[in-house]
Amino acid sequence: MQEPTFLILTALAAGPQHGYGMITDVQEISAGRVRLRAGTLYAALDRLQAENLIAVDREEIVDGRVRRYYRLTEEGGARLAAEAERLRRHAEAATARLRARLAGGALSSHALRNRPLDGKTPFRRGLAGGAA
Amino acid sequence: MQEPTFLILTALAAGPQHGYGMITDVQEISAGRVRLRAGTLYAALDRLQAENLIAVDREEIVDGRVRRYYRLTEEGGARLAAEAERLRRHAEAATARLRARLAGGALSSHALRNRPLDGKTPFRRGLAGGAA
DNA sequence: TTCCCATATAAAGATGATCGATATATAAAG
């Protein structure tokens, strides 16, 4: 599941919301980092509905326009929980490795014996050794 | 950044590795949940190299074949750290909202007044109210 | 020999995101 999709489900986890509200909500959730576009949102809503992760909660007419509220389905809630847990684990794995790296741990095995190239080496893919 | 890309960087955070090794490493990191395909991996390696997030560390010839080791660049390490933090926050936001939801908090405002539709309601997009 | 494993590459197809444009009702500004 990609980020926008995840954030849409997260927005709905707080209770039913309509499209425009989600756009602003997602911006808050992500501390302003993710700006959901209308095109992205409504396409995603269709997809999520087809996957039965969200459903139309109700519709209101405001100023003559439809305002459609969506909500998480049970399946959607479960899915979001699973995704959140997956993200948490991935983030944890990455930070653990980064910490070990800074502590010099990751460099103990071979990296210390073989100094890294400095990126200046000219390099043609597929023609490395010319072996055989 | 998508999941496979993130996991590739995470694999490299533990020290330089070659393609095939990353495939198995990613499987471990994700507890068997993510199986990186060769096509995904090598395309991603090219991309990440072009973005200067990884670099070729060295090459070895094993059994007549090239075994190319990649490593994280400094930029790549910083990027991975930033991404991990982003994931952590997103996961946190989602679980917080899910918790509030289970506690009934999210349902207090309008959802209790307006019972959700049960999904059986026939629904034609764009023809909702017919207002105006 | 034939098959599998480790390893790298390439190309086609699918999915989902982005960007940009369109539409409409109300309200505010000129």
Place this chain on the structure above:
DNA sequence: CTTTATATATCGATCATCTTTATATGGGAA
């Protein structure tokens, strides 16, 4: 009154990335 802004939903083209599938190769196993 006309223009512009705001809130809201929809559509289409394009792009980025992932998946699937196929190909190549050397060594070891059946």
